Amino acid sequence: MTDTEQEKSSRMSLDQRETLCGKVSRQLQRFKWRDIxxxxxxxxxxxxxxxxxxxxxxxxxxxxxxxxxxxxxxxxxxxxxxxxxxxxxxxxxxxxxxxxxxxxxxxxxxxxxxxxxxxxxxxxxxxxxxxxxxxxxxxxxxxxxxxxxxxxxxxxxxxxxxxxxxxxxxxxxxxxxxxxxxxxxxxxxxxxxxxxxxxxxxxxxxxxxxxxxxxxxxxxxxxxxxxxxxxxxxxxxxxxxxxxxxxxxxxxxxxxxxxxxxxxxxxxxxxxxxxxxxxxxxxxxxxxxxxxxxxxxxxxxxxxxxxxxxxxxxxxxxxxxxxxxxxxxxxxxxxxxxxxxSSPESVSGEGGYDNQAADFDEEGRMGSAVEVTSEHQEKEKETDSRGRKHPSENRECVVISSAEL
Structure with missing residues (x-):
């Protein structure tokens, strides 16, 4: 291997280490100790x-x-x-x-x-x-x-x-x-x-x-x-x-x-x-x-x-x-x-600390979807000055957004 190739390989390894250190540094910065x-x-x-x-x-x-x-x-x-x-x-x-x-x-x-x-x-x-x-x-x-x-x-x-x-x-x-x-x-x-x-x-x-x-x-x-x-x-x-x-x-x-x-x-x-x-x-x-x-x-x-x-x-x-x-x-x-x-439902009827994070995540998603859907249903019940309801396109949009949540 020539000196030029050695220099290139050393620079590449250095860049890889810098990239790895950068990823670790960014992950540590985004890490929330309050969650633990x-x-x-x-x-x-x-x-x-x-x-x-x-x-x-x-x-x-x-x-x-x-x-x-x-x-x-x-x-x-x-x-x-x-x-x-x-x-x-x-x-x-x-x-x-x-x-x-x-x-x-x-x-x-x-x-x-x-x-x-x-x-x-x-x-x-x-x-x-x-x-x-x-x-x-x-x-x-x-x-x-x-x-x-x-x-x-x-x-x-x-x-x-x-x-x-x-x-x-x-x-x-x-x-x-x-x-x-x-x-x-x-x-x-x-x-x-x-x-x-x-x-x-x-x-x-x-x-x-x-x-x-x-x-x-x-x-x-x-x-x-x-x-x-x-x-x-x-x-x-x-x-x-x-x-x-x-x-x-x-x-x-x-x-x-x-x-x-x-x-x-x-x-x-x-x-x-x-x-x-x-x-x-x-x-x-x-x-x-x-x-x-x-x-x-x-x-x-x-x-x-x-x-x-x-x-x-x-x-x-x-x-x-x-x-x-x-x-x-x-x-x-x-x-x-x-x-x-392993099962979707917890063994515990009231839930234990072991599963709180998972339960919270599911409930949070479901709660958001229900909240958006309920808001849309209220809007559908409202009528404008001409007596027409909101267009159905909005319903599709809201349903998509709630599913994404």
Whole structure:
């Protein structure tokens, strides 16, 4: 190649780079950040972190009960929570009329809610038992298995369709979890039993799968039925199932408890956090999705670690801050772009945050067309001074313009 040809090729490559940079620059100038960082996204982020704070409260109080007061009764703690749900939400279903009454619900869907209650109770129990066989690191890593399971179940049953940005966002969040686990290892917090790691890891995976099933059922119910129905039926069957397991598995430990006011206060704190978590999670899930909620809950372990710095004298690592920032960025990326459904109609009867952008776009177009058509109909009804209506050519023009909208 001659010097002239080399100069031409270098100039062409330079022009191509300048053209590419120009396109990117123009796209960034036209990009509206307000379309992403909306009040809806901020509210979703804050509500998700509120749920993480509640999970942190349950973790801290549980650790107090186990390490300070030597009270390790997970089924008792679950039973109290389900009983409160029963007293508040199941009772509310008794006073409803029509299809919302508890008798009508039981006639049609009793077996579905039995499976839901069983999945939720056993998910709580399996993850607690896993700590007896495996390490904290394994639990934190394998617990993230709930995210891909949720996405698969949402794809098939809720007809959610994810874009590339959503998969990238999930990877970013999992990278944040990896940073958190790395900080734990550097700080020497890899506590837990190693008696049967394979069994413990299997329990964590089982727990994550059952949680995913419960959360997908929860999202479908709160978006198509009601939050009270979901919590009421979960309270009914959760109380029955956890009560049976409590009587079978923990009756000896329960009879040997030496109650003090300190134990009562800490147990009450756990119950308050857990009850509030169960009551508020359907609200957040109705605005977003089960996958988005669980992505926001990845920061719960970080909140627990921050509390442990003061309560249990954990050692601090800068990777904790990095992990919090990375998970938050991934959560924002996931919620910034809607996840449309494959079907024209949303699974949700009232619509969730996932489909708001698509719904707004369709409604905006239809609204514009209807508005233009209605204006034209009003004009057609008007007559001029000669008693003649407007010519039909205008009708064709208006119809074309409304279709273009």
């Amino acid at each position: 960082f909306t009040w809806q996204l901020l509210k979703t982020l804050l509500m998700g972190q509120g749920l993480s704070a509640l999970i942190c409260g349950t973790a801290v109080t549980s650790q107090f009960l186990a390490s300070v007061y030597h009270l390790d009764l997970p089924m008792l703690q679950s039973f109290i929570n389900y009983t409160l749900l029963f007293l508040s939400y199941t009772t509310a279903l008794l006073f409803r009329t029509g299809d919302g009454n508890i008798l009508q619900i039981l006639k049609k869907k009793w077996w579905k809610y039995i499976l839901l209650g069983l999945a939720d109770v056993e998910a709580n129990y399996a993850v607690v038992k896993a700590y007896q066989y495996t390490t904290l690191t394994s639990v934190q890593l394998l617990d993230c298995f709930i995210i891909p399971v949720l996405m698969i179940l949402s794809w098939f049953f809720l007809k959610a369709r994810y874009r590339i940005i959503h998969y990238v966002a999930v990877c970013v969040c999992l990278a944040g979890v990896g940073a958190m686990v790395g900080a734990d290892l550097l700080a020497g917090r890899d506590q837990g039993s190693t008696g049967n790691i394979l069994l413990g890891d299997g329990l964590v995976i089982l727990s994550a799968t059952l949680y995913a099933v419960s959360n997908v059922c929860q999202e479908y119910t709160v978006k198509n039925q009601s939050r009270v129905e979901f919590l009421g039926m979960l309270g009914l069957f959760g109380t029955l199932i956890s009560g049976i397991q409590l009587a079978v598995l923990e009756h000896v430990q329960l009879a040997s408890i030496q109650w003090t006011w300190q134990i009562a206060v800490v147990l009450s704190g756990f119950t308050l956090c857990m009850y509030t978590l169960y009551s508020c999670m359907p609200m957040v899930m109705k605005l977003t999705s089960a996958t988005a909620v669980n992505l926001s809950l990845l920061t719960a372990d970080l909140f627990s670690l921050f509390c442990g710095l003061f309560l249990f004298q954990y050692s601090f690592s800068g990777l904790y801050i990095v992990s919090l920032v990375v998970i938050t960025v991934g959560f924002i990326m996931f919620n910034a772009v809607p996840t449309p459904n």
